[in-house]
Amino acid sequence: MEERLGEVIEATTGEFVAQCYELYRLPPLGSLVKTRDEAVELYGIVYQAATSSLEPGRRPIARGEDETSEEAIYQSNPQLLKLLKSEFNALIVGHRLGDKIYQHLPPRPAHIHSFVYACSDDEIRSFSQSFAFLILLLNTHRPVPPEEITGAALREMGRVQEDRHAFLVAAGKELAVLLSDNFSQLKVILGRLKA
Amino acid sequence: MTQGNSQRLGIVVAGSLNKGVDIRLDGAVSIEDVVVGRYVTIQGQKRRFFGMITDVSLGVSDPKLAQTPPDVTDAFIAEVLAGTSTYGTVHVLPMLTIGSDAASLVEGPQPVKSIPGHYAPVSVASAQDIERVFGKEDPRRFWIGNPLEMETRLCLDLAEFVKRSNGIFGKSGTGKTFFTRILLIGMLQKSKAANLIFDMHNEYGWAGTWEEGKSVKGLKQLFPSKVAVFTLDEENSRQRGVSTDFVVRIGYDEIEPEDVALLRQTLNLTEPAIEAVYQIRRRLGADWLHILADIGEEAASELVAELNIHESTFQNLQRGLATIRRLPFVVPHAPTNAVKGILEHLDRNVNVVLEFGRYRDIAAYVLVANMLSRRIYARYQERTERAMASGAALPAPLVITIEEAHKFLNPEIAGRTIFGTIAREMRKYNVTLLVIDQRPSGIDEEVMSQLGTKVTYLLDNERDIDSVLAGVSGRSELKSVLARLAPRRQALVFGHAVPMPVAFQPREYGSAESYKEFVTSERAIQDLEKLWE
Structure with a gap:
């Protein structure tokens, strides 16, 4: 069964924002998720996640002064689960049309309310056979630095590879080519791949 | 590096006909195995080029790699950088081409008049390549040795x-x-x-x-x-x-003034002495060296006066000629x-x-x-x-x-x-x-x-x-x-x-x-x- 994470609540050509069905059930940073626009399946890399108040004007307040544990706060205030929301942003890194995976932006953004799924290990493996998506990660200008996003994405993908080392070396070589004139950035990302 | 049939080295990245082409080595090729003097073949679109490695150098994609070297004790970093950010280049001088059509195969290798295009693949020349260029051992061709680090016979x-x-x-x-x-x-x-x-x-x-x-x-x-x-x-x-x-054995009559002239420096003869030899040879004929050997003082001064040779020049010449006559294989009459x-x-x-x-x-x-x-x-x-x-x-x-x-x-x-x-x-x-x-x-x-x-x-x-x-x-x-x-x-x-x-x-x-x-x-x-x- 595919693991459904939430649904799209904001979509542009380059990314989409999804809200989780369950508070705190966020996909990890760098993980590969997918959604759909009719026949086209859109792949995204999670680059940012946030949990906040449902209403922008109402900030949560501290409630645990008299409680013994953090869980106890939620137990005594069950309404909290309905007043808070978890959201994540995914950078679109490719799409699939039929059997073919393209590692460039899809023709149209996702529909609002499209379901968002976590990708299976098989899907991750078939997506990560090419590294053309790396340039999309490297060229982002987001609050989270591209080195972090790239490092996290490759670590996540490496987790499911048969030969993790060979995968990371191949990815590293691709990065070395893309960053041939920027060794400092390359060094930072390579440092993040080892972990 | 073993002698593979066509072991790939890398690709052509730059070059000129006059100066030769630069080959960027593949990451898998160790630069230490690539030696100067080695033969390579470059597969162009229309013809094959044969060339010789004439220089080997190191390159980096970003000068920062040289200024602040990465931590190469880390095997992962070293492996990633090898062949990408840090790479070897070899300089190859293309020398011959072989076209791929039948006519040029018959003609055999021709001198290069152009160079292979960008990214043409380069491999170590195989035994067959060498044979095609230098020919096999046959009634005209003689095996003289092997190209450096190859087993092929060079003829x-x-x-x-x-x-x-x-x-x-x-x-x-x-x-x-x-x-x-x-x-x-x-x-x-x-x-x-x-x-x-x-x-x-x-x-x-x-x-x-x-x-x-x-x-x-x-x-x-x-x-x-x-x-x-x-x-x-x-x-x-x-x-x-x-x-x-x-x-x-060499007879006196076989020695000519040219022979003496050649030995001018060795025998310490002066220029006028050499001129004198020619004059004397003309005057005395083929037996001149023999005559000079036994010449008496009187006859000598007559000859010197007649040919207008300076006395010291004549002495200088005689000393030189004596050295020749002292050679044991030089005899008055060769048997x-x-x-x-x-x-x-x-x-x-x-x-x-x-x-x-x-x-x-x-x-x-x-x-x-x-x-x-x-x-x-x-x-x-x-x-x-x-x-x-x-x-x-x-x-x-x-x-x-x-x-x-x-x-x-x-x-x-x-x-x-x-x-x-x-x-x-x-x-x-x-x-x-x-x-x-x-x-x-x-x-x-x-x-x-x-x-x-x-x-x-x-x-x-x-x-x-x-x-x-x-x-x-x-x-x-x-x-x-x-x-x-x-x-x-x-x-x-x-x-x-x-x-x-x-x-x-x-x-x-x-x-x-x-x-x-x-x-x-x-x-x-x-x-x-x-x-x-």
């Missing part, structure tokens, strides 16, 4: 080789003599040429010595029916157990005619090695070599002209081997010695030279430029290197190959008889096994020839 077209004068150069002790022996055997087997070898150090005819003190067999021992040993020093030859065929003896042997296609025995001083060598060669050359010239006039077959080619060639061919006397003439007139009269020398810079430029094929061992004097490589295309690249040859048993051959320059390791000479190989190949050829008869 030299000796029939083509003997058509021009050739040179073997290299520092002392690099292996010139060994290679000369190999070449002489090759010529003896695969070309119709007869050889006349002026063997200053008694190394070619009979057993010669190695630097390590071991002795190696000479030509006469391996091919007794095809080699005759002439000696100037019978006693020495007998002591060394050489079976000689002819004892050479045998050495020139005739040599020619008789050469005509029967028997190679002649003239040993100098103990008379290793340069005066003896220059005198004898020049005198004999001049007269033999004159005979060849006469025969060739006669043959051309009557339409008869030309005489078989003659190759004269001389050592210490700069003594005969230095700019001062190259114009006067017969060797200068032979080198310049090339094959007009079917006589060519095989010049062996350790100081090529001492040889006249004009003569050097006329040498067809040059084989050079390690040279470390800048002037020598320049003089050997003068006029060769891709000079500066070859220079780096030449300067990096091993001190022994590695050489570079280029010129007329090879389609492209190649650094190689000469085949072995000196072990029982190697003798067997030389001699059996000789038999094999004879057997083959019999089949055709």
Whole structure:
């Protein structure tokens, strides 16, 4: 069964924002998720996640002064689960049309309310056979630095590879080519791949 | 690096026809395995290019890699960077091309007139590639050695080789003599040429010595029916157990003023003394040296007065001539005619090695070599002209081997010695030279430029290197190959008889096994020839 994470609540050509069905059930940073626009399946890399108040004007307040544990706060205030929301942003890194995976932006953004799924290990493996998506990660200008996003994405993908080392070396070589004139950035990302 | 069939090295990334092309090595290729002098093939879109590696260098994609080196103790980082951000480049000089259509396959390799395009794949030349360029061992081609770090047999077209004068150069002790022996055997087997070898150090005819003190067999021992040993020093030859065929003596009447002129520096003669020799020869005739030897004081002063020669010049000349007369093989009347003896042997296609025995001083060598060669050359010239006039077959080619060639061919006397003439007139009269020398810079430029094929061992004097490589295309690249040859048993051959320059390791000479190989190949050829008869 595919693991459904939430649904799209904001979509542009380059990314989409999804809200989780369950508070705190966020996909990890760098993980590969997918959604759909009719026949086209859109792949995204999670680059940012946030949990906040449902209403922008109402900030949560501290409630645990008299409680013994953090869980106890939620137990005594069950309404909290309905007043808070978890959201994540995914950078679109490719799409699939039929059997073919393209590692460039899809023709149209996702529909609002499209379901968002976590990708299976098989899907991750078939997506990560090419590294053309790396340039999309490297060229982002987001609050989270591209080195972090790239490092996290490759670590996540490496987790499911048969030969993790060979995968990371191949990815590293691709990065070395893309960053041939920027060794400092390359060094930072390579440092993040080892972990 | 093992000799794979076509081991990929990398791709072409830049270049020019004049300067050669730059190859970026693949990450998997270790730069330490890529050596200068190695052959590579480049597969262009329409044709294959053959070239030689002439330089190896390191590159980085970002200068920061050199300024703040990464932590290479980390295997992961090192592995990622190898071949991407840090890479090796080799410089290749393309030399030949082979087109892919049938017509160009028949034509064989052609000199390059263009270069392969960007990103053309480059691989180490395979044995088949080498064979396609240099040919297989056959009745014309002789196995001379292997290209550096390859097992393939490198063959030299000796029939083509003997058509021009050739040179073997290299520092002392690099292996010139060994290679000369190999070449002489090759010529003896695969070309119709007869050889006349002026063997200053008694190394070619009979057993010669190695630097390590071991002795190696000479030509006469391996091919007794095809080699005759002439000696100037019978006693020495007998002591060394050489079976000689002819004892050479030189009569006074065989020495000409030209011979004396050649020895001007060696005999410490002045210019006026040389002029005097010519005058005296004209005045006294063929027996001039004999007459001068016994000339009385009165007759001498008469002669000096008559020819207007200064007294001190005459004294200077007499002292020099006395040195010549003191050479033990110079006698008033020679009992045998050495020139005739040599020619008789050469005509029967028997190679002649003239040993100098103990008379290793340069005066003896220059005198004898020049005198004999001049007269033999004159005979060849006469025969060739006669043959051309009557339409008869030309005489078989003659190759004269001389050592210490700069003594005969230095700019001062190259114009006067017969060797200068032979080198310049090339094959007009079917006589060519095989010049062996350790100081090529001492040889006249004009003569050097006329040498067809040059084989050079390690040279470390800048002037020598320049003089050997003068006029060769891709000079500066070859220079780096030449300067990096091993001190022994590695050489570079280029010129007329090879389609492209190649650094190689000469085949072995000196072990029982190697003798067997030389001699059996000789038999094999004879057997083959019999089949055709």
